[in-house]
Amino acid sequence: MRFAEDARAIDRAPKTRRPEKPQTDKRILNRCEARALIDGAHGPHVRLALVLLLGTAGRLGAVLDLTWDRMNFDPGTTNLRIDDAVTRDPADEQCHPARVSGGI
Numbered sequence: 001m002r003f004a005e006d007a008r009a010i011d012r013a014p015k016t017r018r019p020e021k022p023q024t025d026k027r028i029l030n031r032c033e034a035r036a037l038i039d040g041a042h043g044p045h046v047r048l049a050l051v052l053l054l055g056t057a058g059r060l061g062a063v064l065d066l067t068w069d070r071m072n073f074d075p076g077t078t079n080l081r082i083d084d085a086v087t088r089d090p091a092d093e094q095c096h097p098a099r100v101s102g103g104i
Contacts, residue, residue: 029054056080 001013029037034054041047052063062080070079 052078 001010001016004010005013038047038050038054041050049063052058052066053060056063056078058078058080062082065082066078066080072078
């Protein structure tokens with residue numbers, strides 16, 4: 001509403017009351033907690049998933065849909081978007097665990 005008022009689309013923005021911010025028990029992991037979570041992963045595919053989830057802040061489904069052709073290692077970018085026409089079926093036989101050889 002303030003934008004519309006500033007852009008002179010309306011004369012005056014109506015007075016509105018914002019709801020109070022709800023309290024939550026969610027919090028962001030600190031570096032040590034994130035490292036401990038990654039180090040405690042059982043299996044390279046779980047470790048890779050955690051690194052991608054924490055490093056990209058991507059949704060679990062987006063990380064599971066990730067394919068190697070959308071990884072660009074030179075600038076260090078990952079494209080988590082897929083074509084809108086494509087959907088992932090969790091029971092699909094093509095969903096394989098990630099294979100990692102060392103060092104993430």
